[in-house]
Amino acid sequence: MQERVRGIGFRKRLILAIFSAFMTAISMPGMVSSVFVWFGLVPLLFALEGNRSVRSFFFGWIFGVFYMGISTYWLLPTLVKNIALFNNFPPAYGFIAFILFTIIEGFFFGIFGFFYTFFENRSKNISVLLRMLSMASIFVLIEFLRGYGQLGFTGSRLSDALYDQIGTLQLISITGTFGLTFIIFAINYLFYTLLRKKDFKMVLLISILVGSTYLASFLYPYTSTSPTGKRVALGVVQPDITVSQRYRMNPYEIFKVVHWGIDALATRTNLVFFPEGTFESEIGNGIYSDLKNLMVQKNVNAIIGYPSSKDGKVYNSAGLFDKNGLKAIYSKHILVPFTETLPYPQIFGAFGFLKLANFFTPGKDFTIFKVDGVRFATDICFESYFGWLSRKFTNDGAQFIVTITDDSWFDQRTALVQHFAQSVMRAVENRKWVVQVADTGITGLINPYGQIIDVLPVHQKCASVFEIYPNDTKTFYDRFGDMILWISSGLLICEIILILWRRF
Numbered sequence: 001m002q003e004r005v006r007g008i009g010f011r012k013r014l015i016l017a018i019f020s021a022f023m024t025a026i027s028m029p030g031m032v033s034s035v036f037v038w039f040g041l042v043p044l045l046f047a048l049e050g051n052r053s054v055r056s057f058f059f060g061w062i063f064g065v066f067y068m069g070i071s072t073y074w075l076l077p078t079l080v081k082n083i084a085l086f087n088n089f090p091p092a093y094g095f096i097a098f099i100l101f102t103i104i105e106g107f108f109f110g111i112f113g114f115f116y117t118f119f120e121n122r123s124k125n126i127s128v129l130l131r132m133l134s135m136a137s138i139f140v141l142i143e144f145l146r147g148y149g150q151l152g153f154t155g156s157r158l159s160d161a162l163y164d165q166i167g168t169l170q171l172i173s174i175t176g177t178f179g180l181t182f183i184i185f186a187i188n189y190l191f192y193t194l195l196r197k198k199d200f201k202m203v204l205l206i207s208i209l210v211g212s213t214y215l216a217s218f219l220y221p222y223t224s225t226s227p228t229g230k231r232v233a234l235g236v237v238q239p240d241i242t243v244s245q246r247y248r249m250n251p252y253e254i255f256k257v258v259h260w261g262i263d264a265l266a267t268r269t270n271l272v273f274f275p276e277g278t279f280e281s282e283i284g285n286g287i288y289s290d291l292k293n294l295m296v297q298k299n300v301n302a303i304i305g306y307p308s309s310k311d312g313k314v315y316n317s318a319g320l321f322d323k324n325g326l327k328a329i330y331s332k333h334i335l336v337p338f339t340e341t342l343p344y345p346q347i348f349g350a351f352g353f354l355k356l357a358n359f360f361t362p363g364k365d366f367t368i369f370k371v372d373g374v375r376f377a378t379d380i381c382f383e384s385y386f387g388w389l390s391r392k393f394t395n396d397g398a399q400f401i402v403t404i405t406d407d408s409w410f411d412q413r414t415a416l417v418q419h420f421a422q423s424v425m426r427a428v429e430n431r432k433w434v435v436q437v438a439d440t441g442i443t444g445l446i447n448p449y450g451q452i453i454d455v456l457p458v459h460q461k462c463a464s465v466f467e468i469y470p471n472d473t474k475t476f477y478d479r480f481g482d483m484i485l486w487i488s489s490g491l492l493i494c495e496i497i498l499i500l501w502r503r504f
Contacts, residue, residue: 014062016046017047019043020041020043020044020067021044021063021064023036023040024036024037024041024158025070025071025156027161028071028160028161028418029160029161029414029417030415030416030421031071034161036161037184038191039191040188041189042188042191042192042195044059044063045192048060048117051117053115053117054114055117056117057113057114059113060111060114061107061109064102065103068106072101072155072418073414074411075101076095076098077412078409078411079094079098080094080095080098081094081411083409086244086247087353087354087356089353097338097351100351104151105153111145115138120135122499123498123499126495126499130491130495130498131189132186133491134491134495135189136182136185136189137182137491137492139185140485141485141488141492143157144482150341150343151343152386153385154177156418158185159172159425160422162180163424164217164424165214165217166217166449167213167218168180169450170450172428173430173475174476175477176482177429179482182484190206191203191206194206220449224449227447227469228469229469229471230470231469232468232470233466234402234466234468235261235269235271235272235273236463237275237463238275238439238443238456238460238462238463239461240439240441240460240462241257241408242408243356243408243409243439246277246279249280251286251287254279255290255291258278258294258304259294260463261463262294263298265464265465266300270300271301272300272301273303274305274437275406275437275439276380276439277307277406277439278305278306279304279306280306281307282307288326291325292321292324295321296323299323300322301320301322303318303378304321305318305319305380305404307358308329308331315332317329317332318378330363330367331361332363332382333362333363333383333389334383334386335362335382336382338354338355339354340358340359340360341360342355366392368396374470375398375399376399376402377396377401377402379403380403380404380405381403381407384403384419384422384423384436387425387429387477390426390430391430391477391481394430394432394474395478399470399472400433400434401426401433402435402436402437403426403435405419405437406439407439407440408438408440416438419436419442420436420444423436423444424450424452425450427448427450428449429478430475430478431449431471431473431475433445433447433468433471435466440458441459443462443464444456453466
């Protein structure tokens, strides 16, 4: 089998890499089925086998380009149609930006291919178990790099595929999503190894074990207990106004929408959440005064998204307003590359045309809001993709987390599901109730075990109340973070030592 695989030509390896990208991509949230994630990488591993490292970089890069292009296909019409129309640039520029995105993201999978082959070609005499663990370690460490820095993006992580597999998902309260990604890759490598050996009985056994996780996930909700503790009612407003519509509305028209939401909920709750960028310009004195009066009249507190400014800098912010006006503010730390901030301007300066209304300045403070003795945090839009931020909020005392976002840019439901899946991950990692409030959807409620308790209809104007139970729980992940990265580094060092030991 080894010789036969080594004899695979360039074209067949290329087909295997692309096919692998397709299978893995359709396992992502909102696509076909998570089942494919357990074996979607197997064709790629066959494509990499017996190669030189430089050639494997190419096949890994091709895999990454197609994988990211397919799994985030919704970004293409967003750039070509919605953002191009909003910013008045030719649609072709949006297409070029999408291709650039897939090329950059694909680069990390190319790095994986390079190091995978480098170690695989030198570890033939090492046990299959250590090889499986060390190869999974390489993949996880590259995934960490993919989410790091100004271009960092954590979407389409293998773990995302299992956002609705409630049983398996409980692992991330210990390991974080990197740990689940580690396990998924290890299973793929195990399938690859067994197929090479033509050990179809073991392939069947592993398949049954993987299938049993789906049964466990189906049964898991029936084992859960009723929530305990203080019950808190939160109001959520989904205005169903797209960002382009808001830019054509004056602040007083937007205030009427805020007034409507407060009126609809004031008798049922004293804390109401509005989406990111509810106001598309800084709240002026007239609107500010009207907001204060509204809070006094209705005796409510409200989190409202808007661009704030300080010392000549503009921030994407969420403000807590009460009867005294602005009580506290949180400004977004992790900005969306190219649309909210221009990463590495010396390199990507030509792509400044993708900017929306403003390039924002990253916030500095990790604000914990407090209302009636209950503490909570709000992350904004893209920030829900980053587990370290919700962990930071939890360790700083947040008893629940709210994500406010504007996903009205996206016409495809897949984009909405993939974003909402991140809130599911954050809920389980931190064992916190998580609420997502979106302008056009998805607005929903998730319990600390990742169960989606309630979801409002997408693209409908809604005001509703979600009941949650704030808690002070801190998980293993909260206390120790992404320990799997250190474990992966240790496993890789062990393999290097064994390779050198056996060589000399």
